[in-house]
Amino acid sequence: MLKLTKILAAALMLSLSFSEIGMHAQGAEPSKAEKKQYAKLKAKPSIKACEKYLQTYASSSLYPKVLRMKDSLVFHTRHNVSDAVSVAAFIESNPKSPYLPVADSILDRLNISETSYERACELADSLLSLKPGPHVLIFPYRNRNVDRICVMELQAEDVDFSNIRATELAESSGKWEIVSRELQAKYQMDVKLNSSELASDPQIVKLDGSRYLTFAYLNSNYPLASMEMVYNLYSLDNGTLTTNAIFYGINPFAKKGKNMELRIEGRSPESMAQGGLSRQQAYLLEAISNDARLVNISEADALSDDAIESWYRRNPAAMGAASSLTFIILPENSSLVEEYRRSRKVNSKLYSAAVMDFRANTVIVSFNRKAKNYCLVWAEPECLDPNKDRYLSDIYFENNGSTLDLFYYKGKKTFKYYINLSSKTLRK
Numbered sequence: 001m002l003k004l005t006k007i008l009a010a011a012l013m014l015s016l017s018f019s020e021i022g023m024h025a026q027g028a029e030p031s032k033a034e035k036k037q038y039a040k041l042k043a044k045p046s047i048k049a050c051e052k053y054l055q056t057y058a059s060s061s062l063y064p065k066v067l068r069m070k071d072s073l074v075f076h077t078r079h080n081v082s083d084a085v086s087v088a089a090f091i092e093s094n095p096k097s098p099y100l101p102v103a104d105s106i107l108d109r110l111n112i113s114e115t116s117y118e119r120a121c122e123l124a125d126s127l128l129s130l131k132p133g134p135h136v137l138i139f140p141y142r143n144r145n146v147d148r149i150c151v152m153e154l155q156a157e158d159v160d161f162s163n164i165r166a167t168e169l170a171e172s173s174g175k176w177e178i179v180s181r182e183l184q185a186k187y188q189m190d191v192k193l194n195s196s197e198l199a200s201d202p203q204i205v206k207l208d209g210s211r212y213l214t215f216a217y218l219n220s221n222y223p224l225a226s227m228e229m230v231y232n233l234y235s236l237d238n239g240t241l242t243t244n245a246i247f248y249g250i251n252p253f254a255k256k257g258k259n260m261e262l263r264i265e266g267r268s269p270e271s272m273a274q275g276g277l278s279r280q281q282a283y284l285l286e287a288i289s290n291d292a293r294l295v296n297i298s299e300a301d302a303l304s305d306d307a308i309e310s311w312y313r314r315n316p317a318a319m320g321a322a323s324s325l326t327f328i329i330l331p332e333n334s335s336l337v338e339e340y341r342r343s344r345k346v347n348s349k350l351y352s353a354a355v356m357d358f359r360a361n362t363v364i365v366s367f368n369r370k371a372k373n374y375c376l377v378w379a380e381p382e383c384l385d386p387n388k389d390r391y392l393s394d395i396y397f398e399n400n401g402s403t404l405d406l407f408y409y410k411g412k413k414t415f416k417y418y419i420n421l422s423s424k425t426l427r428k
Contacts, residue, residue, distance in 0.1 A: 028061060029061070030057075030060055030061055030062050034057050034060050034062055035062075037053055037056075037057070038053070038062050038065075038066065041053060041066065041069060042069075045069060045073055046073065047070055047073045047074060047077070050066055050067075050069050050070035050073065051070060053066050054066055054067060054070065064098060067098055068098040068099055071094060071097045071098060071099035072099050072102075074090070074094075075090050075099055075102070075103060078090075081106055082110070083110075083145065084107060084110040084111060084142075084143075084144050084145045085144050085145060087103055087106055087107045087110060088107060088144065090103055091103050091104065091107065091209060092209065095209060104206070108206075110142075110145075111141070111142045111143060111211070112142060113140045113141050113142040113147055113148075114142070114147055115140040115142075115147050115149065115171075116140070117138070117140060119140070120138050120139070120140040120149045121138055123149060123169055123176050124136075124138050124149065124151050124169070127169060127176065127177075127178060128151060128167060128178075130151060130153065134197040134198055135153065135154045135155050135196065135197060135198070136151070136152065136153055136154070137150070137151070137152035137154070137198055137202055137215060138150075138151050139151075139152075139202050139213060141204060141213070141236060143211070143236050143237070146170055146171065146172075147170070147171040148168060148169060148170045148171070148179075148236075149168070149169040149170075149176075150166065150167075150168060150213060150234065150236075150239075151166070151167040151168075151169065152164055152165070152166055152167075152215075152234075153165040153166075153167075154186075154196040154197065154198065154217055155195065155196050159183065161186070161194060161196075162185065162186050162188065163183040163184065163185060163186055164183070164184045164185075164186050164196075164241070165181065165182070165183055165184075166180075166181075166182055166183075166184050166234070166239060166240075166241070167180065167181045168180040168181075168239050180239055182239065182240070184240065184241040185241070186219075186230075187228075187230045187232075187244045187246050188219055188228065188230075189228060189246060189248050190219070190226050190228060190248065190309075192221055192224060192226065192312075193219040193220055193221045193224070193226065193227070193228060194221045195219070195220050195221060195222070196217050196218065196219050197217060197218050197220070198215065198216075198217055198218075199216040199217055199218040199229060199262075200215055200216035200231075201215075202214065202215040203215075204236070205233075205283065207233075207279050207280055207283055208279050208280075210235065210237060211235075211236045211237065212233040212234060212235055212236060212242070212280075213233075213234040213236055214231070214232065214233055214234075214283075214284075214287070215231075215232055215234070216229055216230060216231045216232065216287070216291075217229075217230050217232070218230075218262070223254060223381075223384050224254070224360075224381055225250040225251050225252070225254035225359075225360030225381070225382070226248075226249075226250055226360070227248070227249065227250065227251050227264050228246055228247070228248040228264075229246070229247045229248075229264055229288070229291070229293070229294055230244055230245070230246050230247075231244060231245050231246075231247075231284045231287045231288055232244045232284075233280050233283070233284065242280065243278070243280040243281060243284060244284065245268060245270040245271075245281065245284035245285055245287075245288060246268060246269065246270070247264060247266060247267065247268045247288050247291075247294045248264070248266050248267070248268075248269075249264045249265045249266015249267065249295075249297065249305070250264070250265055250266065250305075250359050250360045251263055251264055251265075251360070252265060252359075252360070254360055254384070262293050263293055263295065264293060264294050264295065265295045265297050265301075265359075266294070266295075266296075266297055266305070267296055267297060267302055268285065268288055270284070270285060271285055271288070298335070299333075300333060300334055300335040300338065301335045301359065303330075303331050303333065303334035303335070303336075304330075304334045304335045304336040304358070304359070305359065307328045307330055307331075307334065307336060307376050308336075308358075308359075308361055308363065308376065308379050310328050311326070311327075311328045311376050311378075311379045312379060314326040314328070318378075318380075318426070319380065322426055323425060323426055323427075324423075324424055324425050324426060325377070325378075325419065325424050325425070325426050326424070327366075327375040327376060327377055327424060328375065328376040329373055329374070329375055330365065330373075330374040330375065330376055332374065335358075336358060336363065336365055336374075336376065337365070337374050339356055339358055339365075340354050340356070340365040340367070340374065343355075343356045346395055346396050346397055346404075347397070348397040348401035348402070349401045350368065350369055350370060350401060350402070350421075350422075351366050351367065351368060351369070351397070351401070351402070351404075351421050352366065352367045352369070353365065353366040353367075353377065353395060353397075353404055353421075355392060355394070355395045355406075357382050360381065360382050361379050361380065361381060361382055362379070362380050362381070362382050362383065362392050363376060363378060363379045364376075364377040364378035364379075364395060364404070364406075364419075365377065366404075366421055368421075377404070377419060377421065378406070378419065380392070386409055386410075386411075387411050388410075388411065389410065390408050390409070390410045391408060391409045391410065392406055392407075392408055393407050393408065393409050394407045395407065398418075402420050402421050402422040402423075403418055403419070403420050403421075404418070404419045404420075404421060405417075405418055406418070406419065415428075416428075
């Protein structure tokens with residue numbers, strides 16, 4: 001019994017060496033009775049004696065130290081500090097304990113995986129026929145005394161592109177096996193994007209007492225300039241993608257080809273959401289904010305991007321068999337209108353129009369003098385190679401003043417489209 005008392009006293013002194021900064025305000029000088037009882041506690045610590053002190057001297061300036069002493073004794077006598085499940089149980093049942101930092105630190109050490117990345121890759125290959133690459137994430141970790149491996153397939157050949165397949169491998173009695181294989185919804189806004197690649201190194205983070213695997217992937221479709229960066233939190237407790245946040249926009253370096261610098265000029269819809277954010281959402285938005293590859297655009301550019309995306313969405317067959325078009329009325333404070341005002345225009349009695357390259361698109365904007373409004377008439381991906389791709393060279397009005405002729409090159413060939421600004425019809 002004496003030996004146990006000495007061990008507990010040593011553990012207590014260790015716990016008291018941690019500072020209580022910010023946990024409790026400093027109270028008045030403790031009374032002689034408080035000091036006397038506190039000295040007895042340090043000499044012979046026990047949970048019962050601590051609880052009695054806390055009840056008797058609830059307003060004592062020594063209260064934080066005694067509370068820490070009590071929780072230290074609870075932790076070391078009622079929980080197995082070598083067992084991750086037991087330590088986690090203490091943390092879950094004592095979320096506001098001043099001894100929580102010590103317990104958290106111990107749990108972090110117990111959750112260090114004994115499986116190397118190289119061994120995890122070997123197991124993913126032998127059990128799943130998967131190798132690490134831009135579309136496959138392999139991450140070994142340890143959870144609740146079990147070594148595990150998380151395998152994420154961002155675009156598996158036998159799975160619809162809108163899903164990610166998450167597989168969990170676990171070791172039991174020296175044997176590895178598949179314990180779960182689930183489809184998780186992929187976060188995607190632009191349906192034209194058809195490739196998803198890892199865009200950050202995965203790592204474990206702890207938020208509100210829970211452990212998550214955080215990583216980012218990039219949605220793209222070369223040679224389109226449109227791109228999306230998605231940051232994710234994958235729960236290591238239940239094996240699901242619990243939270244994600246997206247940053248979408250265009251890459252101004254798209255013309256440089258596949259070796260282009262990664263940079264997205266755009267915005268995150270989650271950052272504009274009204275109301276309070278969860279700790280998980282706040283973490284992901286902070287990650288987006290700290291990613292130097294992601295650059296927020298102005299409100300004027302955001303209005304223009306919305307208009308262009310709306311035009312594409314409402315005119316899905318414009319490059320195909322469409323015979324009519326839906327025009328998008330532009331806000332006067334959009335950067336598209338600003339760019340139109342600076343551009344060279346063609347004019348008729350009722351209309352003016354300009355063709356311009358704008359944020360990785362070639363667009364036509366018109367102005368109706370009678371209605372006094374600006375419209376996005378036409379949009380298509382900006383030409384990257386005139387020798388291979390269609391290139392909108394010029395526009396002009398026919399004699400009727402309403403039909404706009406679009407003159408194209410594609411290599412050595414030429415062709416025309418005809419858009420009637422009054423009837424909103426399209427001929428080819």
